[in-house]
Amino acid sequence: RRARLLKRGIMCDEHLRPDKGRSISRLLTAERIEKLTDIGFIWVVTAPIMSWDSRFSDLMEYYDQNGRWPSHSVGSLGEWVHKQRGLYARNDKNYMRKKAPRLDEVGFEWTPRGNTRMKWDEGVDLLLEFGRMNGHFIVPNPRNSSSNRDGKEEDVEQVDIKSDAYRLYKWVESLHVMYRSFKLGRQSGSLTDERVTLLRKHGFMFRNGDADFVI
Numbered sequence: 685r686r687a688r689l690l691k692r693g694i695m696c697d698e699h700l701r702p703d704k705g706r707s708i709s710r711l712l713t714a715e716r717i718e719k720l721t722d723i724g725f726i727w728v729v730t731a732p733i734m735s736w737d738s739r740f741s742d743l744m745e746y747y748d749q750n751g752r753w754p755s756h757s758v759g760s761l762g763e764w765v766h767k768q769r770g771l772y773a774r775n776d777k778n779y780m781r782k783k784a785p786r787l788d789e790v791g792f793e794w795t796p797r798g799n800t801r802m803k804w805d806e807g808v809d810l811l812l813e814f815g816r817m818n819g820h821f822i823v824p825n826p827r828n829s830s831s832n833r834d835g836k837e838e839d840v841e842q843v844d845i846k847s848d849a850y851r852l853y854k855w856v857e858s859l860h861v862m863y864r865s866f867k868l869g870r871q872s873g874s875l876t877d878e879r880v881t882l883l884r885k886h887g888f889m890f891r892n893g894d895a896d897f898v899i
Contacts, residue, residue, distance in 0.1 A: 736783065739761070739764045740786065740787075742761055743761065743764075743765065743792075744790065746758075746761060747790075753765060753792065753793055768783070768787065768792075769794055769861075771783070771784075772784055772794050772861070772864075773794075773857075773861055775864075788865065788868065794861050794862070794864070794865060802851050802852075802854075802855045804874060804879070807852065807855045807856075808882070808883075810848055810851075810852045810855075811823070811852065811855075811856065811883075811888070812886060814852065815886065815887065815888075821856070821887065821888045821889070823852055823853045823856045824853065825853050826847070826849045826850045826853060827850075859875065859883070859890065860890055860891045862874070862875040863875060863880070863890040863891070866880065
């Protein structure tokens, strides 16, 4: 139908649909809009809603073909993966009970690699230095710190994501996320028994489980 319409000089690009608040092509007159509507022409095309199971199948197919998990930039599948990691990081109770175990079973990496590119030794050194200077290991998000200090939203965008402060924050957050898998005895990225013990001996406490830890 689209081909026939184009041959007749009728443009049917989605940007020209009549519900848009923009100018309509000269070829797409009110009369032609009415005729197209009368014959059942669909002005707005929406993507079908895919179930979680369908997305999971797409994820496994991608992994089988590429040997890695899709990044955030890999279209709608990447967006879906990003959402799963977000739900996991928030420890959503319903998600952790029903969905997360299925991803755990296939060895899904809950922490994107971009958040753990800091080498282990560098991360530990920066974390211990932060602890010596602040008396704790609760590393703040520089974005939030900048915004709260001046009360200006534009300050948030000025944070250097390559700075040690931001990289350390992301590295520490990745430790907390990986620790959830570590406690379950599952794949936990760069976190090992020795490294967990090392951090604990220096007084670092992992979220969700270390509040009552005693060395």
